[in-house]
Amino acid sequence: MWTLSGFADEISPDLDEQTALVAKLGLSHLEFRSAWGTNVLDLDDEQLTRAKATLDARGLGVSSIGSPIGKIFVDEDFDAHLERARHAVRVAHHFGAPYIRIFSFFIRPGADPDAHRDEVLRRMSALAAVAEQGGVVLLHENEKEIYGDVPRRCVDLLESVGSPHLRAAWDAANFVQVGVRPFSEGYAAIRPYLDYVQIKDALLADGEVVAAGRGDGEVAETIRALRTDGFDGFFSLEPHLSQAHALGGFSGPDLFTEAWQAFTDLLKTEGVEYR
Numbered sequence: 001m002w003t004l005s006g007f008a009d010e011i012s013p014d015l016d017e018q019t020a021l022v023a024k025l026g027l028s029h030l031e032f033r034s035a036w037g038t039n040v041l042d043l044d045d046e047q048l049t050r051a052k053a054t055l056d057a058r059g060l061g062v063s064s065i066g067s068p069i070g071k072i073f074v075d076e077d078f079d080a081h082l083e084r085a086r087h088a089v090r091v092a093h094h095f096g097a098p099y100i101r102i103f104s105f106f107i108r109p110g111a112d113p114d115a116h117r118d119e120v121l122r123r124m125s126a127l128a129a130v131a132e133q134g135g136v137v138l139l140h141e142n143e144k145e146i147y148g149d150v151p152r153r154c155v156d157l158l159e160s161v162g163s164p165h166l167r168a169a170w171d172a173a174n175f176v177q178v179g180v181r182p183f184s185e186g187y188a189a190i191r192p193y194l195d196y197v198q199i200k201d202a203l204l205a206d207g208e209v210v211a212a213g214r215g216d217g218e219v220a221e222t223i224r225a226l227r228t229d230g231f232d233g234f235f236s237l238e239p240h241l242s243q244a245h246a247l248g249g250f251s252g253p254d255l256f257t258e259a260w261q262a263f264t265d266l267l268k269t270e271g272v273e274y275r
Contacts, residue, residue, distance in 0.1 A: 002274045005029040005063035006237035010251040013037045019058045031236045033066030062095040063234040070103030089134030104148040120147040128163035139169035151186035158193040168193040172217030173200035177207040183218035197235045209240040211262035
């Protein structure tokens with residue numbers, strides 16, 4: 001049975017409002033990216049304690065820490081960022097989250113991502129070592145303007161690092177936005193590393209983000225393949241239906257609900273059970 005989660009900060013900056021709608025929709029988990037307008041890695045101890053109590057009161061778990069780790073340029077200082085990753089592990093433990101979402105570093109405009117391969121792999125290997133020491137799993141999210149934007153480079157870094165503590169988070173919309181047909185051109189290669197699915201769709205024509213099944217992200221085809229493969233993991237709603245920016249997005253309660261409805265309708269059509 002598949003487990004639904006979601007970036008609840010797309011509902012509201014207020015954690016009480018986030019958790020109220022998540023619970024109303026029947027989700028058992030959320031993906032924690034921010035609360036009260038503050039990134040999860042920047043919450044102070046009092047806020048972290050308050051957040052955990054709020055989640056516990058609703059009976060909600062955290063599927064993943066939606067961190068911004070790896071969202072710096074590949075030529076920026078890494079030491080401080082590595083310490084931030086260690087903090088992310090501590091935050092994951094605080095919430096009982098098995099995963100931390102990360103990225104593979106922005107590439108300067110006009111630069112060739114492949115020219116930065118060695119440095120990216122050095123950094124990703126160091127991050128994977130931190131995750132191994134902390135007993136968590138990092139999820140690399142494919143995204144435009146980073147090294148791991150297209151399937152070839154995603155597979156390269158996952159294969160080259162070769163750590164069970166670095167796995168793939170699948171984002172169909174982000175693939176579409178770099179001109180990739182996700183299932184047709186990426187699924188077979190990435191599937192051996194795939195632990196987590198983010199639910200977002202987009203149009204090839206202009207990159208506009210749309211609800212699942214309404215774009216070119218081949219969401220239905222991916223669902224069928226995952227069901228056939230016996231996948232049993234998290235599916236995290238990340239609608240981005242109102243706003244999108246480098247560190248996240250926003251939908252509001254109505255559009256978040258619309259995104260949930262679109263995806264659960266797809267699951268029902270495909271005969272997939274979920275919770």
